[in-house]
Amino acid sequence: MIIGVPKEIKNNENRVGLTPAGVAELRKHGHELYVQSTAGLGSGFQDAEYEEAGATVLATIEEVYAKAEMIVKVKEPIAQEYPLIKENQLLFTYFHFASGEELTHAMIERKAVCLAYETVELPSRALPLLIPMSEVAGRMAPQEGAKYLEKPLKGRGILLGGVPGVKPAEVLVLGAGIVGTQAAKIAAGLGAQVTIMDISLNRLRELDDFMPKNVVTQYSNEYNIRAAIKTADLIIGAVLIPGAKAPHLITREMLKTMKPGTVLVDVAVDQGGCIETCKPTTHENPTFIIDDIVHYCVANMPGAVPYTSTLALTNATLPYAVKLANLGWQEACRRDEALRLGLNVVHGEVVYKGVAEAWNLPLVDVQNVLEGATV
Numbered sequence: 057m058i059i060g061v062p063k064e065i066k067n068n069e070n071r072v073g074l075t076p077a078g079v080a081e082l083r084k085h086g087h088e089l090y091v092q093s094t095a096g097l098g099s100g101f102q103d104a105e106y107e108e109a110g111a112t113v114l115a116t117i118e119e120v121y122a123k124a125e126m127i128v129k130v131k132e133p134i135a136q137e138y139p140l141i142k143e144n145q146l147l148f149t150y151f152h153f154a155s156g157e158e159l160t161h162a163m164i165e166r167k168a169v170c171l172a173y174e175t176v177e178l179p180s181r182a183l184p185l186l187i188p189m190s191e192v193a194g195r196m197a198p199q200e201g202a203k204y205l206e207k208p209l210k211g212r213g214i215l216l217g218g219v220p221g222v223k224p225a226e227v228l229v230l231g232a233g234i235v236g237t238q239a240a241k242i243a244a245g246l247g248a249q250v251t252i253m254d255i256s257l258n259r260l261r262e263l264d265d266f267m268p269k270n271v272v273t274q275y276s277n278e279y280n281i282r283a284a285i286k287t288a289d290l291i292i293g294a295v296l297i298p299g300a301k302a303p304h305l306i307t308r309e310m311l312k313t314m315k316p317g318t319v320l321v322d323v324a325v326d327q328g329g330c331i332e333t334c335k336p337t338t339h340e341n342p343t344f345i346i347d348d349i350v351h352y353c354v355a356n357m358p359g360a361v362p363y364t365s366t367l368a369l370t371n372a373t374l375p376y377a378v379k380l381a382n383l384g385w386q387e388a389c390r391r392d393e394a395l396r397l398g399l400n401v402v403h404g405e406v407v408y409k410g411v412a413e414a415w416n417l418p419l420v421d422v423q424n425v426l427e428g429a430t431v
């Protein structure tokens with residue numbers, strides 16, 4: 057298969073879809089690789105390393121899209137990439153369609169095959185291609201929160217860990233999955249008093265067994281959330297309903313009950329956010345303020361630590377990329393149910409329920425596109 061790796065063009069996105077090691081692995085399986093010049097630079101990989109691994113380096117993004125049967129990247133295509141996408145081209149990347157109406161329509165119109173990292177799902181319900189970036193974003197969330205709690209950055213001016221004789225900050229984590237667990241662990245390590253909420257009692261039981269004493273678990277419901285946000289200094293949004301829009305657990309009206317200078321880090325922003333007032337921001341301009349509450353809603357948090365994130369992401373994606381390249385997307389998706397669940401939009405049809413529901417579009421059974429597929 058002919059595989060292309062374009063340079064990411066989202067704001068401050070320094071990750072890349074394949075490392076030189078990934079290129080070498082795909083070459084070993086007989087595939088042809090085209091990498092856009094400087095695509096790996098932000099993650100520490102020079103063009104020459106890709107060439108040594110067996111890729112051809114191309115000067116422009118147009119050439120990469122024009123050559124490739126499969127594009128392997130990190131973030132969703134940006135508007136300027138839409139016209140480059142060809143009918144039947146396989147795009148293997150994050151999409152987060154449920155928070156991108158324009159993107160959804162653009163991919164329908166391009167008749168591409170969109171296999172979304174974030175909805176590839178194992179029978180255990182784990183999301184193997186989201187986990188590594190959720191680990192990164194979860195660990196970053198208290199770090200970013202601590203920063204924006206500083207007074208010059210418009211926060212309350214409280215140190216997460218306190219000092220001897222002064223109480224630590226209170227951190228509330230909504231969602232106890234990958235992001236939430238990592239966030240709670242790091243916030244606790246910094247000395248904060250942490251409450252973590254989820255609707256899964258089993259998950260809360262597990263956390264209760266291994267979290268340090270300064271992390272308490274609480275069932276997630278509106279009553280408990282309303283009480284907890286009144287005293288929290290930092291709130292981290294980490295809920296997910298796979299492939300669907302996130303539920304709004306904190307509404308605009310609830311902001312008024314919080315302390316001025318409270319910081320909200322809504323990691324779930326890429327699925328629309330679990331805080332009603334959250335709108336996607338960029339690393340260049342990460343925060344905005346509503347009702348004296350600092351909102352941090354960067355949709356590609358791991359992009360800021362590409363030396364860690366690119367390796368973590370490609371460790372997980374590469375085996376799937378190899379499978380897709382060796383078998384073609386149709387056969388790979390027929391054989392591997394986890395990959396099949398990654399199919400979101402195929403040849404102009406929406407095949408993922410959460411996306412169809414988000415934008416009120418007809419849902420086509422994924423089996424139909426697999427049976428009907430001739431390429």
Ligand SMILES: NC(=O)C1=CN([C@@H]2O[C@H](COP(=O)(O)OP(=O)(O)OC[C@H]3O[C@@H](n4cnc5c(N)ncnc54)[C@H](O)[C@@H]3O)[C@@H](O)[C@H]2O)C=CC1
Nearest residue numbers: 189190193231233234235254255276295296324355356357
């Ligand atoms: N902004 C960014 O750069 C990044 C964002 N993310 C996003 O972070 C979000 C969380 O991802 P993961 O932790 O991997 O998901 P996960 O599936 O591991 O965890 C989500 C948790 O939310 C819980 N949940 C669902 N409804 C809830 C409710 N009403 N109250 C409390 N908990 C509830 C679920 O039970 C589950 O434990 C996703 O939207 C993901 O896309 C992930 C990585 C980077």
Ligand SMILES: CC(=O)C(=O)O
Nearest residue numbers: 189326355356357358
């Ligand atoms: C998961 C995701 O959206 C990211 O890593 O940017």
Ligand SMILES: [Mg+2]
Nearest residue numbers: 326355356357
């Ligand atoms: Mg995201």
